[in-house]
Amino acid sequence: MGLNLGARRLRLPAALRGTLTIVAFTESGRMRRMRLPLRLLAIAVLLLLTLVTGSMASLLSVFRGQVDFARITYLERENQSLTSLLEGQAEQLSRLKLEVARLREFEQNLRVVSGMDSQTEPMAGTEQARGASQTRGGKPEPPRKR
Secondary structure (H helix, E strand, C coil): CCCCCCCCCCCCCHHHCCEEEEEEECCCCCEEEEEEEHHHHHHHHHHHHHHHHHHHHHHHHHHHHHHHHHHHHHHHHHHHHHHHHHHHHHHHHHHHHHHHHHHHHHHHHHHHHHCCCCCCCCCCCCHHHHHHCECCCCCECCCCCC
16 A cells, blocks of 8 residues: 555645746846746735735724724813813802802891891792791692781
8 A cells, every 4th residue: 555645735726726927028128937836826915915904904993093082082172171161150159159148148137127037037039938838738828917
Protein backbone atom coordinates (compact mmCIF):
# COMPACT_ATOMS: atom_id res chain seq x y z
CA MET A 1 0.00 0.00 0.00
CA GLY A 2 1.68 3.08 -1.16
CA LEU A 3 0.66 6.55 -0.08
CA ASN A 4 -0.54 8.73 -2.84
CA LEU A 5 0.40 12.25 -1.79
CA GLY A 6 -0.93 13.79 -4.99
CA ALA A 7 -4.48 12.64 -4.18
CA ARG A 8 -4.37 14.33 -0.82
CA ARG A 9 -3.49 17.76 -2.23
CA LEU A 10 -5.91 20.54 -1.60
CA ARG A 11 -8.28 20.69 -4.54
CA LEU A 12 -8.80 24.26 -5.74
CA PRO A 13 -11.74 25.30 -7.87
CA ALA A 14 -10.94 25.34 -11.53
CA ALA A 15 -11.27 29.14 -11.61
CA LEU A 16 -8.34 29.50 -9.17
CA ARG A 17 -5.97 27.17 -11.02
CA GLY A 18 -3.57 28.62 -13.45
CA THR A 19 -2.08 32.02 -13.93
CA LEU A 20 -2.99 35.45 -15.19
CA THR A 21 -0.61 36.95 -17.70
CA ILE A 22 -0.09 40.69 -17.54
CA VAL A 23 1.57 42.39 -20.50
CA ALA A 24 2.99 45.87 -20.01
CA PHE A 25 4.71 48.13 -22.53
CA THR A 26 7.33 50.61 -21.42
CA GLU A 27 7.99 54.04 -22.97
CA SER A 28 10.95 52.68 -24.86
CA GLY A 29 8.71 50.12 -26.54
CA ARG A 30 9.86 47.08 -24.65
CA MET A 31 7.28 44.51 -23.69
CA ARG A 32 7.23 43.05 -20.21
CA ARG A 33 5.26 39.97 -19.40
CA MET A 34 4.34 38.94 -15.86
CA ARG A 35 2.56 35.82 -14.74
CA LEU A 36 0.43 36.14 -11.62
CA PRO A 37 -1.00 32.99 -10.01
CA LEU A 38 -4.79 33.21 -9.67
CA ARG A 39 -4.55 32.00 -6.06
CA LEU A 40 -2.40 35.02 -5.20
CA LEU A 41 -4.83 37.31 -7.00
CA ALA A 42 -7.79 35.81 -5.10
CA ILE A 43 -5.96 36.25 -1.77
CA ALA A 44 -5.13 39.88 -2.68
CA VAL A 45 -8.79 40.60 -3.57
CA LEU A 46 -10.01 39.04 -0.30
CA LEU A 47 -7.45 41.05 1.64
CA LEU A 48 -8.49 44.24 -0.14
CA LEU A 49 -12.18 43.57 0.60
CA THR A 50 -11.34 42.91 4.25
CA LEU A 51 -9.38 46.15 4.50
CA VAL A 52 -12.13 48.17 2.82
CA THR A 53 -14.76 46.66 5.14
CA GLY A 54 -12.64 47.37 8.21
CA SER A 55 -11.99 50.93 7.07
CA MET A 56 -15.70 51.56 6.51
CA ALA A 57 -16.52 50.16 9.95
CA SER A 58 -13.86 52.41 11.50
CA LEU A 59 -15.17 55.48 9.67
CA LEU A 60 -18.73 54.73 10.79
CA SER A 61 -17.52 54.33 14.35
CA VAL A 62 -15.68 57.67 14.21
CA PHE A 63 -18.76 59.36 12.70
CA ARG A 64 -21.01 57.94 15.43
CA GLY A 65 -18.51 59.10 18.05
CA GLN A 66 -18.59 62.63 16.61
CA VAL A 67 -22.39 62.64 16.60
CA ASP A 68 -22.48 61.42 20.20
CA PHE A 69 -19.91 64.04 21.22
CA ALA A 70 -21.95 66.81 19.57
CA ARG A 71 -25.10 65.56 21.29
CA ILE A 72 -23.38 65.45 24.70
CA THR A 73 -22.05 68.97 24.17
CA TYR A 74 -25.54 70.21 23.27
CA LEU A 75 -27.08 68.48 26.29
CA GLU A 76 -24.43 69.96 28.61
CA ARG A 77 -25.18 73.47 27.30
CA GLU A 78 -28.91 72.88 27.71
CA ASN A 79 -28.30 71.57 31.23
CA GLN A 80 -26.32 74.71 32.12
CA SER A 81 -29.10 76.88 30.69
CA LEU A 82 -31.76 75.04 32.68
CA THR A 83 -29.62 75.26 35.82
CA SER A 84 -29.28 79.02 35.49
CA LEU A 85 -33.01 79.31 34.81
CA LEU A 86 -33.76 77.24 37.91
CA GLU A 87 -31.41 79.40 40.00
CA GLY A 88 -33.22 82.51 38.75
CA GLN A 89 -36.57 81.02 39.69
CA ALA A 90 -35.21 80.08 43.12
CA GLU A 91 -34.16 83.72 43.60
CA GLN A 92 -37.63 84.89 42.60
CA LEU A 93 -39.19 82.40 45.01
CA SER A 94 -37.04 83.64 47.89
CA ARG A 95 -37.98 87.24 47.03
CA LEU A 96 -41.66 86.26 46.98
CA LYS A 97 -41.31 84.57 50.36
CA LEU A 98 -39.78 87.75 51.79
CA GLU A 99 -42.61 89.79 50.27
CA VAL A 100 -45.23 87.44 51.77
CA ALA A 101 -43.53 87.73 55.17
CA ARG A 102 -43.56 91.54 54.88
CA LEU A 103 -47.23 91.49 53.88
CA ARG A 104 -48.11 89.28 56.87
CA GLU A 105 -46.27 91.63 59.15
CA PHE A 106 -48.05 94.59 57.54
CA GLU A 107 -51.43 92.86 57.98
CA GLN A 108 -50.60 92.13 61.60
CA ASN A 109 -49.72 95.77 62.17
CA LEU A 110 -52.97 96.88 60.49
CA ARG A 111 -54.95 94.55 62.73
CA VAL A 112 -53.24 95.93 65.82
CA VAL A 113 -53.83 99.53 64.71
CA SER A 114 -57.49 98.90 63.80
CA GLY A 115 -58.13 97.04 67.03
CA MET A 116 -59.05 93.73 65.39
CA ASP A 117 -57.92 90.57 67.13
CA SER A 118 -55.52 88.73 64.84
CA GLN A 119 -56.74 85.30 66.01
CA THR A 120 -60.49 85.72 65.41
CA GLU A 121 -60.47 86.58 61.71
CA PRO A 122 -58.47 84.50 59.25
CA MET A 123 -56.42 86.25 56.62
CA ALA A 124 -58.26 86.78 53.35
CA GLY A 125 -57.21 84.47 50.49
CA THR A 126 -55.39 81.93 52.65
CA GLU A 127 -56.00 78.30 53.47
CA GLN A 128 -57.19 79.39 56.90
CA ALA A 129 -60.12 81.22 55.31
CA ARG A 130 -61.19 78.23 53.20
CA GLY A 131 -60.79 75.73 56.03
CA ALA A 132 -62.67 77.91 58.49
CA SER A 133 -65.74 78.24 56.28
CA GLN A 134 -66.25 74.50 55.80
CA THR A 135 -67.75 71.90 58.11
CA ARG A 136 -66.69 68.29 58.53
CA GLY A 137 -68.82 67.11 55.61
CA GLY A 138 -67.04 69.39 53.20
CA LYS A 139 -70.08 71.64 52.62
CA PRO A 140 -69.68 75.33 53.32
CA GLU A 141 -71.57 76.82 56.22
CA PRO A 142 -74.03 79.61 55.45
CA PRO A 143 -72.58 83.06 56.15
CA ARG A 144 -73.20 84.43 59.65
CA LYS A 145 -74.99 87.74 60.16
CA ARG A 146 -73.42 90.25 62.52
